Amino acid sequence: MHGDRVAARIERRQRDGGGVMRPPAAKEEVMNWNIEEDSMKRNIEEDSMKRVIVATALMLVFVAVPAAAQFTDWSAPVNLGPVVNSTSLDQCVAVSKNGLSLYFSSMRPSPGGRDLYVSKRASLSDPWGVPQVLPNINSPSDESCPALSLDEHRLYFASARPGGCGATGTTDLYVSRRHDRQDDFGWEPPVNLGCMSDGYVNSPWYDQTPNFFEDESGTVVMYFATARPPFVSGYDIYASPMRNDDTFGPGTPVTELNSLAWDLGPAVRRDGLELIFSAGALRGGMGGFDLWTATRKSTADPWSAPVNLTVLNSTANEIGRLCFSFDGRAFYFASNRPGGNGGTDIYITTREKLRVP
Numbered sequence: 001m002h003g004d005r006v007a008a009r010i011e012r013r014q015r016d017g018g019g020v021m022r023p024p025a026a027k028e029e030v031m032n033w034n035i036e037e038d039s040m041k042r043n044i045e046e047d048s049m050k051r052v053i054v055a056t057a058l059m060l061v062f063v064a065v066p067a068a069a070q071f072t073d074w075s076a077p078v079n080l081g082p083v084v085n086s087t088s089l090d091q092c093v094a095v096s097k098n099g100l101s102l103y104f105s106s107m108r109p110s111p112g113g114r115d116l117y118v119s120k121r122a123s124l125s126d127p128w129g130v131p132q133v134l135p136n137i138n139s140p141s142d143e144s145c146p147a148l149s150l151d152e153h154r155l156y157f158a159s160a161r162p163g164g165c166g167a168t169g170t171t172d173l174y175v176s177r178r179h180d181r182q183d184d185f186g187w188e189p190p191v192n193l194g195c196m197s198d199g200y201v202n203s204p205w206y207d208q209t210p211n212f213f214e215d216e217s218g219t220v221v222m223y224f225a226t227a228r229p230p231f232v233s234g235y236d237i238y239a240s241p242m243r244n245d246d247t248f249g250p251g252t253p254v255t256e257l258n259s260l261a262w263d264l265g266p267a268v269r270r271d272g273l274e275l276i277f278s279a280g281a282l283r284g285g286m287g288g289f290d291l292w293t294a295t296r297k298s299t300a301d302p303w304s305a306p307v308n309l310t311v312l313n314s315t316a317n318e319i320g321r322l323c324f325s326f327d328g329r330a331f332y333f334a335s336n337r338p339g340g341n342g343g344t345d346i347y348i349t350t351r352e353k354l355r356v357p
Contacts, residue, residue, distance in 0.1 A: 091334030
């Protein structure tokens, strides 16, 4: 009975978050997460090489924790304001490399339900302009969670439009192309990324929140959230490397990140060494959905145990497709915390890069 009450409360919170189209009901159990800190014990002989070995060890420790070593802590989040945010649900952000184009999804009045918009600004010091609906992208169904490819000639997103790989109302990943990456309104009609039954990425259920980085071998990797069997939790984080023909396969779960809670919205820093994602309350934390972070030494290594980003979280929900700026100094997410403009608003937090001595 207690588990049923907990699941009901979480379900209500997930509905309040509003950021992601819901998969079939998933059974969750409460878990206690004990994050153990790694410890290193080194016995160094007293000889003429001692100082060299110590210096080398310190250098290795420095690169082993890229997020902590390279940047200051995140600042207090700031609402992007009423020009970008509406009284409806605004979330799922993608920002161009130059920081001058902001793509996001919104449920403000428009031809469809949830549509994709872009807001532009002339420089990094200028305010964001009035958002405009993307042409050729939106349908009468829901579109959400845009993501620019690394070369910015492609826009990936999720859609519940008919003709996908699953039943009516489920979501697939789509891609649209443009010739001029400076033209935010030059997108061609989108195409489905293909179904698992044919060896591609989309399942018959729910596939969402794509994000891209290039690993150390030069392979483009897509992280995304999906609700597919065995339905242990609802949404889990998967990874799928781009193949030689620019397509993506079904992907594999990133097991060290997933839990019995909903885990979704992964944002990977462009070097692939830092990740932030959103997880439901059954993972623990401060509210309904919280932001969690993990790091790793190289893209060939597993992620560290996720840590709650308490400086960014509230007692409400932090959710949606999350996004790092190209230089890793800014981070965008959505929240329905008090003080916003309506449903969920888009927020930004910043940090500075530390100088290496």
